[in-house]
Amino acid sequence: xxxxxxISELLPELSRTQQRIAKFIIGNPDAVCFYTLKTFSxxxxxxxxxxxxxxxxTEYKTFAGVRDALKEYLQRRLFWNDKLEMSADQYSAxxxxxNSLKKLHAESxxxxxxxxxxxxxxxxxxxxxxxxxxxxxxxxxxxxxxxxYEDKLGDxxxxxxxVDVTDYGAVLKALAHYRQxxxxxxxxxxxxxxxxxxIGEYLDSVGATVLAVTDKITSPIVKNARATLLCRSxxxxxxxxxxxxxxxxxxxxxxxxxxxKERFRNYxxxxxxxxGYFRSQAIPAYTNEYFYTDLSGLGPEIKEExxxx
Numbered sequence: 001x002x003x004x005x006x007i008s009e010l011l012p013e014l015s016r017t018q019q020r021i022a023k024f025i026i027g028n029p030d031a032v033c034f035y036t037l038k039t040f041s042x043x044x045x046x047x048x049x050x051x052x053x054x055x056x057x058t059e060y061k062t063f064a065g066v067r068d069a070l071k072e073y074l075q076r077r078l079f080w081n082d083k084l085e086m087s088a089d090q091y092s093a094x095x096x097x098x099n100s101l102k103k104l105h106a107e108s109x110x111x112x113x114x115x116x117x118x119x120x121x122x123x124x125x126x127x128x129x130x131x132x133x134x135x136x137x138x139x140x141x142x143x144x145x146x147x148x149y150e151d152k153l154g155d156x157x158x159x160x161x162x163v164d165v166t167d168y169g170a171v172l173k174a175l176a177h178y179r180q181x182x183x184x185x186x187x188x189x190x191x192x193x194x195x196x197x198x199i200g201e202y203l204d205s206v207g208a209t210v211l212a213v214t215d216k217i218t219s220p221i222v223k224n225a226r227a228t229l230l231c232r233s234x235x236x237x238x239x240x241x242x243x244x245x246x247x248x249x250x251x252x253x254x255x256x257x258x259x260x261k262e263r264f265r266n267y268x269x270x271x272x273x274x275x276g277y278f279r280s281q282a283i284p285a286y287t288n289e290y291f292y293t294d295l296s297g298l299g300p301e302i303k304e305e306x307x308x309x
Contacts, residue, residue, distance in 0.1 A: 034220035112244035132181035139193035152253035157267030
């Protein structure tokens with residue numbers, strides 16, 4: 001029996017406060033496995049003694065035991081890819097599923113935008129506007145989102161750098177080069193990345209400015225973030241949908257351009273100047289992107305060592 005089922009079956013035997021603790025664990029297993037007892041106590045607004053009393057009623061006996069069982073439960077689900085397996089068994093490639101997919105994506109984006117708080121967005125944009133360099137960290141599908149953020153923020157003229165948190169060398173390099181004027185955007189969705197959470201803890205320990213993009217306020221990266229943007233990510237077939245996170249990136253980047261029009265104009269003018277240079281050359285390399293493999297018709301002035309292969 002897995003930990004979620006075991007705790008669910010205990011509900012009738014628990015006090016009202018213990019039931020609240022249990023329901024929080026059932027609803028947020030991916031967040032709870034990152035909590036310390038002290039943090040969890042503050043999150044569920046219950047004393048540590050009450051939480052330990054609840055844990056003693058489970059087969060895991062301690063909070064650490066419950067947390068370890070949750071980690072094992074999540075790792076097993078992730079390893080065996082239960083969501084995709086169950087989805088493949090449950091749904092068919094028919095019009096009904098097609099309509100369900102459209103409806104869920106539309107609801108995800110609509111709910112995300114409805115709950116988007118202007119003050120939170122303003123704080124996010126303000127931090128980015130004041131940043132020297134913006135590091136954007138992601139893992140798995142969150143890395144896909146992080147790459148989109150890097151591209152969009154780069155278009156504003158910001159110095160944006162993607163950090164793949166599964167690349168330990170890249171993580172060390174980014175953290176070693178971090179300066180106090182820099183900002184980190186951490187992006188993680190269920191199942192939350194332990195590496196991303198660890199980066200957030202380190203950045204908090206050195207007083208860095210951390211911004212979070214995640215699915216809910218109980219996400220483990222929120223507690224160390226100066227500002228947080230929430231995006232609904234539940235999906236019909238896959239673990240997470242990126243649609244609402246992409247919409248947030250578009251809004252965020254648009255606001256950053258409008259926040260600092262001078263930076264954008266300077267960047268844009270410099271970009272056009274560079275493009276003009278390439279277009280004026282004898283070999284217009286960036287008019288169409290391709291490699292020259294035959295330069296025989298370009299004249300004798302093209303030396304052998306200058307050939308591109």
